[in-house]
Amino acid sequence: MKPTIYDIAKVAGVSTATVSKVINNKGRISDRTKEKIYQIMDEMRYRPNVLASALKGKCTYQIALLIPDMDNPIYAQYLKHIEDRGQELGFSIVMCSTDNNPEKEAKHITLLRQKKVDGFIIASKFSNEELLSELLQDEVPVVLFAHERPEMAIDSVTVDDYWGGFMATEHLISLKHEKIGVIADDSISCRERIRGYTSALRSAGLSAEDNMIVITRSKMADAEIAAGTLLDLTDRPTAIFGCNDIMAIGVMQAARKRHLTVPDELSVIGFDNTQMCTIVVPELSSIAMPVHELGKKAIDMLIDKIERQANLKQNIKMPPQLVIRNSTSKKK
Amino acid sequence: MKPTIYDIAKVAGVSTATVSKVINNKGRISDRTKEKIYQIMDEMRYRPNVLASALKGKCTYQIALLIPDMDNPIYAQYLKHIEDRGQELGFSIVMCSTDNNPEKEAKHITLLRQKKVDGFIIASKFSNEELLSELLQDEVPVVLFAHERPEMAIDSVTVDDYWGGFMATEHLISLKHEKIGVIADDSISCRERIRGYTSALRSAGLSAEDNMIVITRSKMADAEIAAGTLLDLTDRPTAIFGCNDIMAIGVMQAARKRHLTVPDELSVIGFDNTQMCTIVVPELSSIAMPVHELGKKAIDMLIDKIERQANLKQNIKMPPQLVIRNSTSKKK
């Protein structure tokens, strides 16, 4: 059997309370007994039972991460970096795939609250307002990741989507494009990216036309169809901003089917700067987010809330970066 | 406060033991009280505390999944399908990134054993023999995923790597290629794939030359370099089998840098059939594994072990499938 504090206490000739105090570094214990207890724990290969201490209200060192769509590599990146940082800090990540489905979101949340995870990082759209306010009300630590809720007094760490959209569009404009399309899904981030797009257009004195904006599901095939409607216009755009790399690649495929060369006849830019950018031909220009820092910040923020029960709302927004590759060029 | 069995018992006018029995469907309880208790639990929105019951030796409904490299989309696919099935069955997945690093593997395993996950699915190379036998000895439920250990009497669900390698090579041979290279990493699966490759060559009466086999790390850049050594040979291969899609794409990039057209001057085939296959140009032929079924089988097998303490070793091996796209063509 695995040793318990009782075993340690017995061997050390002290009470379990003392052992517990040593483990948690609490109360005042003489250096001598402390030393002794450490040694004994070592010898007996003692490992505290997390369950038991969690039952007493301590934390479980588990964090749930809700992610909408594992098919999009950017989410795998989120996971990777969040897990990395969690690992460093002794926190495990429980991965929850939601498919942007409110029911799945709810199911995961209730289940994992029962299982007493210490907090949630939500990278999913999370349309379920009710559940969210329930979490807030119950003071469950939550941080939104790459999905804001400005109206909701909830912590978040995001990339500046508006600015990203702006930069992407501005880059296209600097290449003399004047008719620029955009393909996006209906998420809040994409709305922001579109806002940046519109704003860039305006500040360049260009008009933002409604028919240049197409909203569809965030799947390559859907994006391809959406791009098709743009490209089949008699007055077609000479550049398209795909609101994430998946969609941008969908655009490239639509172009290829129509024998339009990228970038000569159509410039394309994406968002997320995933590995996919470097394997398509031509390589895809994109907007990079600092995934690593974002992930670290999110975990650190959450753990801070968990351990210090800190309750001040924070909204961290980090700047994205333009990465120019070969899918964008001067309008011919 | 959330209600406990005590609350339920009090309201129902029974003992906690009775409530517990109803919850677990154990012992004999009259239908009447059963009914009543169910109703009360419903009304009070009772949710059992998993921690407490786990402390008494029940399961935590948590499974750890060890994955080597989140940058390879195939692993995201594993995760996705395993999580899917887990979700259906009420099991949460704790995701552990190992980077094929034995220390990280060990760290995760010890940590999660402390946290009392019910079992492990190991999709990582897992070089740490010692730890593995420790797990076996302690009768911790483990199933190996897509990584076999024939010598080790441990459950596994894998794809038939040998057969996959055979099919890929045979396909190339059927296109009249005679000098076929292969790029692989040093994992067991890749060794099997190479065995299939060699065997296909032999059965076609072709010679398997050692200098046609290059082992390197499973990264695109490394594969590109490795492929370079093959392509720069005066007597270069006319086809290359990349032991996974990442590596195959590395091969394609090496070819592009040398102005060799795929498939006209070089046929390339991959393995895993990830989404990447359809976004590269030309689209990459590959070997598909039934990820969905594989994931389901792994979870089901593990849960079976957890719940029934079944202990018969099973090794499920599923057949892969050849997917022909445009990166492979008849030798010119």
Add this chain to the structure above:
DNA sequence: TTGAAAGCGCTAACAT
């Protein structure tokens, strides 16, 4: 068919 009670391993208030 039901209940009393011990205990899983740990923590924390309260004593000493």
Add this chain to the structure above:
DNA sequence: ATGTTAGCGCTTTCAA
């Protein structure tokens, strides 16, 4: 500085 003790919420033997 250290110990006593009462739980955390649940399961399970044993008795009724």
